[in-house]
Amino acid sequence: MTESKKTLLLVDGSSYLYRAFFAGGDNMSVTLPDGTVQKTGAVRIMINMMNSLRKEYPADYVACVFDAKGPTFRDEIYPEYKAHRDPMPDDLRSQIAPIHEIVRLLGWTVLDVPGVEADDVIGTLAATAASQGIEVIVSSGDKDLAQLVNEHITIIDTMNGKRRDLAGVEAEFGVPARLMLDYQTLVGDTVDNVPGVAKVGPKTAVKWLQQYGSLQGVVDNAANIGGVVGENLRKALDWLPTGRTLLTIKTDCDLTGWVDGLPAMDSIAAGAQDTVALRAFYEKYGFKGLAKSVGGAETAASAPAPAARASEPGLFDESAADAAAPASRVSTVEYETIFTLEALDALLARIQAAPLTALDTETTSLDEMRAEIVGISFSTEPGKGAYIPVAHRYPGAPEQLDRDAVLAKLKPWLENPQALKLGQHVKYDRHVFANHGIEVQGYAHDTMLQSYVLEADKPHGLASLAERHLGRSGISFEDLCGKGVNQISFDQVDIAKAAEYACEDSDQTLDVHLALWPQIEASDKLKFIYALEIASSEALYRIERNGVLIDAPTLAAQSHELGQRILQLETEAYEIAGQPFNLSSPKQLGEIFFDKLGMPVVKKTATGARSTDEEVLEKLAEDYPLPAKLLEHRGLAKLKGTYTDKLAQLALPRTGRVHTHYAQAVAVTGRLSSNDPNLQNIPIRTAEGRRVREAFVAPAGSVIASADYSQIELRIMAHISDDPALLRAFHDGLDVHRATAAEVFGVPVEQVSSEQRRYAKVINFGLIYGMSAFGLARNLGIDNTAAKNYIQRYFERYPGVKSYMESTRELAKRQGYVETVFGRRLQLAGIKNAKGAQLAGLERAAINAPMQGTAADLIKLSMVKVQQALDAQNKATKMIMQVHDELVFEVPEGEVEWLRAEIPRLMAGVAALKVPLLAEVGVGPNWDKAH
Structure with missing residues (x-):
């Protein structure tokens, strides 16, 4: 019987530190017994990360390695080493000591060896263990560690699921692990400020190493390599040995006094948790749920954390681990209807004692700002529920409890952040309660958002969730209220039927939660995205509640002007056509275009008719005046009908403001959608469209401010493609379109013309969206050959971008999805079997989705962090809209300077990408002038 192999688990603690901090780890704090305020968010997230890793990778030996304070031997070799790195944020620095302490208490050996980096300590331990046949797993997001990989050493990145074993390294980088150091030396390391060979990116480095076998082989053949890169290689020959030394991870560090007895690993054997000290630590730092869970049966009932709140900000709060029972298959139900105060008191006692309570409101309207409560239902365990009717108003309706009295009794529980609650689309219910003067706190879970995080491409309605995950069906709203013009309002529904329907909603919500939550809890990435969605729901509720003030007279004036221009366009169209006609009739348009004026037929409809849709009009407008007039007419008519005529009508009478609804669980990329009214689709490419924003105003004594990310998707592209030239452009603060133009057109940056910059801008953004040479040619008004040449030159200058696109296409086809930087999964249904145009479309989506999805994650992080700052600092400033990458x-005029300074800092600090995030603020009397 053979002895099973032993395992060493090493954690790159410095990498974990920053990930914990930028995952929301600066958003929690506690007042210690001595009165000092200690940030704790990174500590809490670090605990989650370390526990999850130990659970997933049981090991005989464990160590968590951090960078020590002070310089290392690399700084002596090259003083510019890591010179561009920002200093550690103070709020993170203050959490290092408690993080070291808790990691030790969790049973890990903690190492921070002076004079060397964490990578070198990891390299030494990994190599020592591997030489004895011990299997080594290193958890880190640092790709530099790939040079350590061999048959015994594997690098895992839990944030994005990457596994860098021998096959994984070669698949990812194009070279075997034994050549990774040679590859890194040629390419250089922008993050650590270690130069490589100028203009040599991953593609060229791989090509040379495949051709010449090693870095030494490349150096030996430097004289034979032509072109600019060959010249650059020869210029770099004296530097390359130094660069290689800087990039080499040491495997022979002297760890005397830190790890005793090497090569034996006994001093870093996995230890047991110190439960007494753990409980004391958790209590000291305010982690009440964790304190309860240490060393007792209480863990089984440990409840999920309340969602992020203004008073206690943070994406992650207490332990989000309720009783993770398997999904119930309820066979019988027990529902009750509450008609007496005694029954209400008994129900209140039950929900106060429950670790988690599902609740749902039944109301008079789907408009959350106008809806009033008709009844409320609760469920504390699957199969059971209670309904309190308070405002059913039909002939013969039984006497019900007074609504105000019921709400007064429930208010303390509803507003208690420690009383944990669950709902389906909780943002709606929060508005409904707010309409009655109650600000609900303690919403820990939302089954709609759980579904969205797990399966964004599927329906998220409760009926669909119950059927899909539980095999349960139930009563539909239409069953109770009917459809169409004959539909009755809920207050007209028979209470007995209403109670069954309402109890079923709460009961199924709890049951669905028990099925979905364990799936999220099992993944750190899913937990982070879900926590972000819960926190975003809180911020969006505040934005919707605030609303935006509308200047009705301005809109009325614009409507009048648009009406005059629309009439003028009709007259001009009649003159061109030589007759009056119905501008909205495809049949009449076809006759005038093709029969009377002899325009070419661009395409036909499915029935064979000659098409006059918008695409056809745009094509014909290039050569004919009538289609151009029609396009302008349609655009202005839509603007008038959708916005200038209707916005003022949509304002809530009691506030004078428009309160849009932001839907979270719609776009698979994580982007929000806005409706009733849609504030994200105001056509701002035309002067008339931009003017609509003039009607979005502030009250006297206040102004409108707009903050948005600069070139966010290009910055994300630089981060995920790791392209050296693109990274350098952003790190150097260059105009990235001008920098691209310089690369593509081969001219110095200062000589780039405005036309060349415009071309480069189209190329930069076009390629993000997977634009083809044909699309680029059409967009720029050039021939296909020229467009193809531009794209080819772009990829030659930015090989990392091309490599990203190629690898993403392959990854998407292999696994059926891609992910954002933060781990949001973006499904690409059907890509594995798609062909032709369908495949091309899905591949374009695969390339763009990580950028668009990461941008969505970033603006949500910003929205949450900014709202928390406004609350923490008691500012009167209100966040009133979120539009794409803009807040x-x-x-108030007295807070403008604070906002100008603070908001860009907050937005730039929500994540640590390989390039700096930049947010810019504009201020004006209205939304238009704020740009």
Whole structure:
């Protein structure tokens, strides 16, 4: 019987530190017994990460390695080493000591060896263990560690699921692990400020190493390599040995006094948790749920954390681990209807004692700002529920409890952040309760958002979730209220039927939660995205509640002007056509275009008719005046009908403001959608469209401010493609379109013309969206050959971008999805079997989705962090809109300077990408002038 192999688990603690901090780890704090305020968010997230890793990778030996304070031997070799790195944020620095302490208490050996980096300590331990046949797993997001990989050493990145074993390294980088150091030396390391060979990216480095076998082989053949890169290689020959030394991970560090008895690993054997000290630590730092869970049966009932709140900000709060029972298959139900105060008191006692309570409101309207409560239902365990009717108003309706009295009794529980609650689309219910003067706190879970995080491409309605995950069906709203013009309002529904329907909603919500939550809890990435969605729901509720003030007279004036221009366009169209006609009739348009005026037929409809749709009009407008007039007419008519005529009508009478609804669980990329009214689709490419924003105003004494990310998707592209030239452009603060133009057109940056910059801008953004040479040619008005040449030159200058696109296409086809930087999964249904145009479309989506999805994650992180800052600092500034990559504020004049300084800092600090994030603020009397 053979002895099983032993395992060493090493954690790159410095990498974990930053990930914990930028995953929301600066958003929690506690007042210690001595009165000092200690940030704790990174500590809490670090605990989650370390526990999850130990659970997933049981090991005989464990160590968590951090960078020590002070310089290392690399700084002596090259003083510019890591010179561009920002200093560690103070809020993270203050959490290092408690993080070291808790990691030790969890049973890990903690190492921070002076004079060397964490990578070198990891390299030494890994190599020592591997030489004895011990299997080594290193958890880190640092790709530099790939040079350590061999048959015994594997690098895992838990944030994005990457596994860098021998096959994984070669698949990812194009070279075997034994050549990774040679590859890194040629390419250089922008993050650590270690130069490589100028203009040599991953593609060229791989090509040379495949051709010449090693870095030494490349150096020996330097004289034979032509072109600019060959010249650059020869210029770099004296530097390359130094660069290689800087990039080499040491495997022979002297760890005397840190790890005793090497090569034996006994001093870093996995230890047991110190439960007494753990409980004391958790209590000291305010982790009440964790304190309860240490060393007792209480863990089984440990409940999920309340969602992020203004008073205690943070994406992650207490332990989000309720009783993770398997999904129930309820066979019988027990529902009750509450008609007496005694029954209400008994129900209140039950929900106060429950670790988690599902609740749901039945209301008079789907408009959350106008809806009033008709009844409330609760469930504390699957199969059971209670309904309190308070405002059913039909002939013969039984006497019900007074609504105000019921809400007064429930208010303390509803507003208690420690009383944990669950709902389906909780943002709606929060508005409904707010309409009655109650600000609900303690919403820990939302089954709609759980579904969205797990399976964004599927329906998220409760009926669909119950059927899909539980095999349960139930009563539909239409069953109770009917459809169409004959539909009755809920207050007209028979209470007995209403109670069954309402109890079923709460009961199934709890049951669905028990099925979905364990799936999220099992994945750190899913937990982070879900926590972000829960926190975003809180911020969006505040934005919707604030609303935006509308200037009705301005809109009325614009409507009048648009009406005059629309009439003028109709007259001009009649003159061109030589007759009056119905501008909305495809049949009449076809006759005038093709029969009377002899325009070419561009395409036909499915029935064979000659098409006059918008695409056809745009094509014909290039050569004919009538289609151009029609396009302008349609655009202005839509603007008038959708916005200038209707916005003022949509304002809530009691506030004078428009309160849009932001839907979270719609776009698979994580982007929000806005409706009733849609504030994200105001056509701002035309002067008339931009003017609509003039009607979005602030009250007297306040102004409108707009903060948005600069070139966010290009910065994300630089981060995920790791392209040296693109990274350098952003690190150097260059105009990236001008820098691209310089690369593509081969001219110095200062000589780039405005036309060349415009071309480069189209190329930069076009390629993000997977634009083809044909699309680029059409967009720029050039021939296909020229467009193809531009794209080819772009990829030659930015090989990392091309490599990203190629690898993403392959990854998407292999696994059926891609992910954002933060781990949001973006499904690409059907890509594995797609062909032709369908495949091309899905591949374009695969390339763009990580950028668009990461941008969505970033603006949500910003939205959450900014709202928390406004609350923490008691500012009167209100966040009133979120539009794509932009946050819009209503700002008292006395807080404008604070906002100009603070908001860009907050938005730039929500994540640590390989390039700096940049947010810019504009201020004006209205939304248009704030740009």
